Amino acid sequence: MQMKTYAKTLAVALSLAVVAGCSSSGGTQEGDMNGTSGGTSGQGMTSGQGTSGSQMGANEQRPSVDTIYFAFDSEEIRPEFESVLRGHAQYLMANPNTNVTLQGYADERGTREYNLGLGERRAQAVxxxxxxxxxxxxxIQIVSYGEERPAVQGHTEEAYAKNRRVVFSY
Structure with a gap:
């Protein structure tokens, strides 16, 4: 009888741990087209965010720019975003228990299948x-959303440019 109570308690504790582990801090932080931080929402460089129990020093903070952008129909990394990528690389190497999901996106031009592939190729390049x-x-994990989940609605070149991106999700 006592074993059943123990098993039930263990099951409830594991369920709560899973739910707590799946919770999200919400929101994303976008960078602008030049690799500098856009409008911040308080989710920039805060210590401890996205780590798995490791203590961070001042030089190990997560980069504040979480988005890089691409040219039309290209997965080539633009030179102005290399410093952003180096910052993320340094952060990940300093925090080996931290994982990142690279979310690849494309603008709405092209077929859904092509855009899913392009988003994946962009994330793979990163x-x-x-x-x-x-x-x-x-x-590192990769996911492609293609043309789904656009950052900006619209059918202008400016809107398209903001939708051709890879987002770092910690």
Whole structure:
């Protein structure tokens, strides 16, 4: 009888741990087209955010720019975003228990299938850059949303440019 109570208590505790582990801090922080921080919402460089129990020093803070942008129909990393990528690489190497999901996106031009592939290729290009810098591939996951979840609604070149991106999600 006591074993059943113990098993039930353990099941409830595990369920609560899973729910707590899946909770999100919400929101994202976007960068502008030049790799500098856009409108901040208080989620920039705060210590302890996104880590798995490691203590962080001042030089190990997460970069405040979480988005890089791409040219039309291209997965080539633009030179103005290399410093952003190096910052993320340094952060991930300093925090080996931290994982990141690279979310690849495309603008609405092209078929849904093509845009999913393009978003994936963009995220893979960022992953390759990070691993060449020394980040462990086990810390990186890739997901492509293609043209789904646009950052900006609209059918202008400016809107399209903001939707061609990879977002770092810690």
């Amino acid at each position: 992953e390759q850059y990070l691993t060449v810098q020394g980040v462990s591939p086990s810390q």
